[in-house]
Amino acid sequence: MDCEVLAIGTELLLGQVVDTNSAWIGERLAAAGIPCYQQTKVGDNHGRIVAALWAALGRGSDVICCGGLGPTQDDITREAIAEVMQVPLRRDPDLVARLKERFAGREIPEMNYKQADVPVGASPILASAGTAPGLACPVGEKVIYAVPGVPSEMREMLVNAVVPDLVKRSGQPATIRSRFLRVWGLTESKVAEVVAPRVAALEAPGSNTTIAFLASATEGVRVRITAHASGVDAGRVAVQALDKEEAELRALLGEAVGGVDDEGLEVVVGRLLAESGLRLAVAESLTGGLVAARLTSVPGASTWFAGGIVSYGEDVKRSLLGVGPGPVVSEDAAGEMAVGVKDLLNADIGLSLTGVAGPTSQDDQPVGTVFVGLADDKGRSGEPGRRSSKADVLQLSLRGDRQLVRQRATTQALDLLRRNLMEQHFRTER
Amino acid sequence: MDCEVLAIGTELLLGQVVDTNSAWIGERLAAAGIPCYQQTKVGDNHGRIVAALWAALGRGSDVICCGGLGPTQDDITREAIAEVMQVPLRRDPDLVARLKERFAGREIPEMNYKQADVPVGASPILASAGTAPGLACPVGEKVIYAVPGVPSEMREMLVNAVVPDLVKRSGQPATIRSRFLRVWGLTESKVAEVVAPRVAALEAPGSNTTIAFLASATEGVRVRITAHASGVDAGRVAVQALDKEEAELRALLGEAVGGVDDEGLEVVVGRLLAESGLRLAVAESLTGGLVAARLTSVPGASTWFAGGIVSYGEDVKRSLLGVGPGPVVSEDAAGEMAVGVKDLLNADIGLSLTGVAGPTSQDDQPVGTVFVGLADDKGRSGEPGRRSSKADVLQLSLRGDRQLVRQRATTQALDLLRRNLMEQHFRTER
Numbered sequence: 050m051d052c053e054v055l056a057i058g059t060e061l062l063l064g065q066v067v068d069t070n071s072a073w074i075g076e077r078l079a080a081a082g083i084p085c086y087q088q089t090k091v092g093d094n095h096g097r098i099v100a101a102l103w104a105a106l107g108r109g110s111d112v113i114c115c116g117g118l119g120p121t122q123d124d125i126t127r128e129a130i131a132e133v134m135q136v137p138l139r140r141d142p143d144l145v146a147r148l149k150e151r152f153a154g155r156e157i158p159e160m161n162y163k164q165a166d167v168p169v170g171a172s173p174i175l176a177s178a179g180t181a182p183g184l185a186c187p188v189g190e191k192v193i194y195a196v197p198g199v200p201s202e203m204r205e206m207l208v209n210a211v212v213p214d215l216v217k218r219s220g221q222p223a224t225i226r227s228r229f230l231r232v233w234g235l236t237e238s239k240v241a242e243v244v245a246p247r248v249a250a251l252e253a254p255g256s257n258t259t260i261a262f263l264a265s266a267t268e269g270v271r272v273r274i275t276a277h278a279s280g281v282d283a284g285r286v287a288v289q290a291l292d293k294e295e296a297e298l299r300a301l302l303g304e305a306v307g308g309v310d311d312e313g314l315e316v317v318v319g320r321l322l323a324e325s326g327l328r329l330a331v332a333e334s335l336t337g338g339l340v341a342a343r344l345t346s347v348p349g350a351s352t353w354f355a356g357g358i359v360s361y362g363e364d365v366k367r368s369l370l371g372v373g374p375g376p377v378v379s380e381d382a383a384g385e386m387a388v389g390v391k392d393l394l395n396a397d398i399g400l401s402l403t404g405v406a407g408p409t410s411q412d413d414q415p416v417g418t419v420f421v422g423l424a425d426d427k428g429r430s431g432e433p434g435r436r437s438s439k440a441d442v443l444q445l446s447l448r449g450d451r452q453l454v455r456q457r458a459t460t461q462a463l464d465l466l467r468r469n470l471m472e473q474h475f476r477t478e479r
Numbered sequence: 480m481d482c483e484v485l486a487i488g489t490e491l492l493l494g495q496v497v498d499t500n501s502a503w504i505g506e507r508l509a510a511a512g513i514p515c516y517q518q519t520k521v522g523d524n525h526g527r528i529v530a531a532l533w534a535a536l537g538r539g540s541d542v543i544c545c546g547g548l549g550p551t552q553d554d555i556t557r558e559a560i561a562e563v564m565q566v567p568l569r570r571d572p573d574l575v576a577r578l579k580e581r582f583a584g585r586e587i588p589e590m591n592y593k594q595a596d597v598p599v600g601a602s603p604i605l606a607s608a609g610t611a612p613g614l615a616c617p618v619g620e621k622v623i624y625a626v627p628g629v630p631s632e633m634r635e636m637l638v639n640a641v642v643p644d645l646v647k648r649s650g651q652p653a654t655i656r657s658r659f660l661r662v663w664g665l666t667e668s669k670v671a672e673v674v675a676p677r678v679a680a681l682e683a684p685g686s687n688t689t690i691a692f693l694a695s696a697t698e699g700v701r702v703r704i705t706a707h708a709s710g711v712d713a714g715r716v717a718v719q720a721l722d723k724e725e726a727e728l729r730a731l732l733g734e735a736v737g738g739v740d741d742e743g744l745e746v747v748v749g750r751l752l753a754e755s756g757l758r759l760a761v762a763e764s765l766t767g768g769l770v771a772a773r774l775t776s777v778p779g780a781s782t783w784f785a786g787g788i789v790s791y792g793e794d795v796k797r798s799l800l801g802v803g804p805g806p807v808v809s810e811d812a813a814g815e816m817a818v819g820v821k822d823l824l825n826a827d828i829g830l831s832l833t834g835v836a837g838p839t840s841q842d843d844q845p846v847g848t849v850f851v852g853l854a855d856d857k858g859r860s861g862e863p864g865r866r867s868s869k870a871d872v873l874q875l876s877l878r879g880d881r882q883l884v885r886q887r888a889t890t891q892a893l894d895l896l897r898r899n900l901m902e903q904h905f906r907t908e909r
Contacts, residue, residue: 345767
């Protein structure tokens with residue numbers, strides 16, 4: 050049993066939108082042990098959608114169909130699937146009720162009613178957000194799953210409905226489980242070198258576990274552990290294998306391992322701050338709010354995040370944060386910003402970033418030069434010396450264009466904070 | 480005559496690499512007037528590559544095959560094409576000589592010699608860089624073009640060899656051009672309703688222009704205008720058609736149209752601020768820096784953006800921005816934050832956001848409740864009343880999870896600012 054992906058949308062063929070959905074779906078299918086041998090893109094054209102669906106079914110595959118479920122004239126996925134199923138569409142009363150609920154008394158545009166249409170024999174897949182339900186459409190032994198092209202809606206349906214249904218239908222007692230370790234501050238080849246003994250060990254006959262590396266331009270390296278198991282107890286056995294391999298890899302990688310799976314640096318930093326009872330404040334220049342935005346994406350951030358100053362204008366750095374005369378892209382300025390924001394927002398730790406994102410150089414510093422400052426109150430509340438006026442400053446040379454430099458500066462600053470908090474944590478425990 | 484794209488590589492199906500090559504090729508084909516009706520991805524598997532090539536040829540299409548031309552064991556595109564052509568491979572002496580030149584006396588690894596292999600009847604496509612030549616492989620009336628997966632090498636061959644050959648073979652100087660209008664503050668179905676007269680007009684016989692809609696969960700609606708033209712003057716005719724249709728649509732959509740093509744709200748807002756000579760400051764609570772981060776993604780933002788306060792903790796709102804007693808998720812608090820940040824950062828306009836991103840309610844307000852405040856100095860510099868203490872506040876009810884609410888609040892706040900700046904601009908011009 051395998052599953053193909055059919056992405057629908059003329060904008061994808063014209064290159065106006067890059068189809069990232071198919072890649073994301075491919076990754077999820079692989080992690081769930083469902084092979085994916087082909088992915089196809091076609092435009093908003095009835096005949097070609099129908100032909101592509103028949104071709105995939107003819108190869109004996111299930112299909113995840115992505116896009117074309119919206120309310121407008123060019124959204125024709127429902128009709129194409131109905132033709133493949135050789136059934137008419139029916140208007141689903143529950144979906145109409147849902148639509149009315151969503152419009153909350155406002156008039157529903159006539160066009161939107163088609164989002165309540167379902168091919169006879171198909172079942173709707175409901176999502177918490179968005180107006181378009183997905184569809185699960187049986188065709189003989191195979192199923193065409195239709196999901197919206199909006200990534201957040203597509204992802205929710207994939208994780209909650211489509212992948213579990215595929216796994217259930219595959220009927221194999223075998224299971225494949227994956228776990229990602231998030232590694233920060235090392236290149237992909239360095240990670241591969243450090244964990245080489247484990248790669249070698251897992252190549253031994255009888256091993257049901259494998260390791261793969263996925264590097265990203267800005268978000269560190271992910272080490273994927275995949276465990277295969279079969280039998281009635283397959284799930285538990287696979288998880289045990291993942292736990293064992295995670296421990297082996299952590300022993301080799303040490304504090305370079307940040308989070309697991311989808312845990313970003315902001316989640317790890319937030320947990321460490323909450324555990325230490327410390328409150329953070331940030332002062333940002335070149336990143337312009339990216340660090341604060343990532344931290345506040347974590348639910349409950351208000352318990353450990355006081356706030357931030359986006360000191361973009363030079364006058365703001367000097368008047369609000371007390372940066373002295375001299376260049377604002379410098380070690381001194383970064384230190385003053387970190388101490389300044391900590392004191393201004395009455396926090397325990399101040400994190401600061403100043404640097405040159407480009408496109409042009411500044412203060413005689415080339416694009417990519419970044420200073421990250423970190424100030425904390427070594428002797429904490431109650432003790433004398435509550436206000437420290439010193440900060441540690443790290444200088445970075447980052448490569449890439451404006452957006453990459455900003456993203457890389459953000460992750461490096463959060464990783465510096467993470468390592469610092471782990472050390473403190475360790476010191477406190479001893 | 481049309482041309483499909485076949486991207487080859489197991490890493491593409493597993494989602495470890497996003498296939499951006501196909502989108503780029505699609506854009507080039509459209510610009511050259513060559514229709515592209517289907518794009519396919521398959522893994523490094525001989526049988527499936529052969530089947531995908533036959534399927535495309537069976538649809539009467541030429542094919543651009545991307546990837547699998549390297550020297551390693553999993554590079555098998557040459558062999559697959561030779562099977563489709565039903566010919567053997569021959570080792571090309573010119574390509575061997577090129578290879579020797581490139582290795583400049585060093586020993587050539589045995590594997591690399593396969594890059595000098597060419598199916599009998601095919602012609603090599605030479606590139607200035609990289610070691611892998613491309614291939615032009617005639618099959619009956621059709622041609623399979625094979626190019627490397629490395630983007631820089633692929634692009635060079637496409638521009639210099641493949642597209643010119645396709646255009647020459649098509650025998651017609653037709654062109655397709657597209658333009659996007661970015662629409663804010665209206666749902667996709669509302670946009671479709673408003674521009675329905677144009678959709679109907681363009682369906683008339685002889686029309687060479689079409690309209691399509693692309694909605695996003697957080698970034699408004701894009702209206703795509705596509706114009707087809709042929710003849711020696713095709714490029715100019717197509718651009719004229721786009722200009723004409725853009726004017727028609729703007730007449731219907733009015734100030735809902737923000738930018739064109741890739742222009743985000745932050746770019747439009749930045750341009751309007753720069754034109755008015757005004758400086759902006761933002762105070763963010765639930766969005767936690769997202770508004771500031773978007774604004775500072777625009778190069779040169781420092782001329783019109785003073786900075787921001789991420790007033791996440793309640794104490795920061797009160798001590799730094801002068802928010803009075805009473806709930807911090809309220810119309811009053813939003814107004815005080817807008818005025819407070821404008822004055823604190825010595826700006827002309829203050830924009831503020833306070834609200835409930837979730838997962839839990841706050842100050843008796845449900846998740847999704849957001850107040851956006853906008854304060855400006857009506858009587859500007861020099862005039863009395865430079866410091867205004869009043870702000871306009873807009874209340875929103877946004878749907879979705881924490882991240883969606885934050886993203887939607889960000890775009891709605893930027894759109895409010897955009898509309899306000901456009902009005903001011905308009906008033907000034909009169």
